[in-house]
Amino acid sequence: MEIRLSDFKIKQIGVIKQVLDNHIAAKLFEYGILPGVQFSILNKAPFKGPIFIQIDNNRIALRRSEAAFIMVE
């Protein structure tokens, strides 16, 4: 099953499987969004707004379009 980070719900915890190859991949890696890393969804803004995730103790805001490139489980 292909699940994207953007499919996850608030408070859900998961692990990053893969970041699809795209023009913002390098930026996502710099954020620490790397295969094998655990994350949780802090909040999802309504109306396709940003998704706030937490990795370690760090909060990261992602656009829906960015989150759609991140495969998770």
Next chain:
Amino acid sequence: MKPNESLKIALVGNPNLGKTTLFNKLCGLNQRTGNYPGVTVDKKKGYLKADGKKIEIVDLPGINGLYPNSKDEELVVKYLLNSEAEDYPDKIVLIVSALNLKRNLFLYEQIRDLNIPLILAVNMVDLAARRGIFVDIDALRKAVDIPIVKISAKKGTGFAELITLFEEEIVVKPRKTTYIQEDQEAILDTYSQLTNEASKYKAFLAITEPNLTDDQAEKDQFILENEVNVREWKTNASILRYKHIKTYFDTVQSIDKTKNNP
């Protein structure tokens, strides 16, 4: 630095962690700050008087790393890479936030490898302490091989120590690479020798980021001949850097779980 010219210090860091707040306090100015990323969009100059000498301070937009994703980021990255430029800084203050330390240290790890005179300023220590996040400065000092100070840009603490460091001689020597797989390093060595690049990481950036240098045809040729998988190099660099941070991070940060963490 040329004689009769003032010392130039550039403030660099991830977005929204107090660079402009520090800039304003140091220079007695009132540039816009705000509690969201991307407030500063341009390079700004200010001056600080220390011991009767004028020191130029440069405030910059925040960057997420050395692979630019916007015009503001590109401006900063090019400024950091172009050591021949007239306005190239004598020293950089890399500001990290105690609240987001691991991610901010990623930028430290990258900039450290440019071998520019560098000071690490750990900001937001006041807010972090209130949230139960503590940074062990001595442990961090052991992990990084450059001068480091704890500050609160907002409260003005730690400034005296920081300003003393502005005038001290700081030498940042090339170190062992942490961002490339061992079996690929020889290729990188060849490219840095070919291009006469003293910083191996600058050579790495040249290969992996097309927009930063202009000899693209030669670069493409090199990439092809050596079968460099640019995408893989980039991904592995991030993975390896975070792995390296992990080797020291647990000694540096402690969290009091009874406090309300972010």
